[in-house]
Amino acid sequence: MMYRRIAAIAVLASGMVASATAGAATTPEAKITPMQQAIDQGAAIFKSDRFGSTRTWIPDMAFHSKPVTCDSCHSNGGKTVGVMPTGAKIPSLIGTAADFPRYNAKAHEVFTLQRQLVHCIRAGIGGAAPAYNSPVMVDLEVYLISLSRHATMGRNVK
Numbered sequence: 001m002m003y004r005r006i007a008a009i010a011v012l013a014s015g016m017v018a019s020a021t022a023g024a025a026t027t028p029e030a031k032i033t034p035m036q037q038a039i040d041q042g043a044a045i046f047k048s049d050r051f052g053s054t055r056t057w058i059p060d061m062a063f064h065s066k067p068v069t070c071d072s073c074h075s076n077g078g079k080t081v082g083v084m085p086t087g088a089k090i091p092s093l094i095g096t097a098a099d100f101p102r103y104n105a106k107a108h109e110v111f112t113l114q115r116q117l118v119h120c121i122r123a124g125i126g127g128a129a130p131a132y133n134s135p136v137m138v139d140l141e142v143y144l145i146s147l148s149r150h151a152t153m154g155r156n157v158k
Ligand code: HEC
Pocket: 046, 068, 069, 070, 071, 072, 073, 074, 084, 085, 090, 091, 093, 096, 099, 116, 117, 120, 121, 123, 124, 125, 140, 144
């Protein structure tokens, strides 16, 4: 037992030395996990992807029109109250992912989160939605789920 503990400490210590010496050579990207990478990619898609749409809008107090992206309505990456181009306010997307799957009365259909994304890409952006489970859809889904970290899941399943 004692031996094992010492060995573990030795491994830890050598690892620390190794990472300290390698620190200068390795870039910060090397430490990003696949999940963090998906979150980052999803956040970038959320802010800039147009899904083939050429739709634009003129933000309040701005002089020039801007391309419509998710961020046009869901302000600050969906982290704060959103504002529609019409000026109407919509809730932030914090916790939203935990509210899916959910029944959509208008569509008479149970919407998964990806189904909701398809709707927003078509109706909100005026673009063509990528296939379900395609890399772009998965990155967007992971990003939205990251905004719901620690939220209670299954709220719509009574
Ligand atoms: C033109 C404005 C607009 C754009 C662009 C838009 N959305 Fe939405 N989105 C809305 C509105 C309005 C709702 C319904 C909000 C409400 O009343 O809860 C909504 C709802 C959602 C919801 C469900 C929120 C909930 O709990 O009801 C998600 C998730 C979402 N949008 C993600 C996205 C993503 C991702 C994009 C980009 C692919 C996007 N939206 C683009 C306006 C937009």
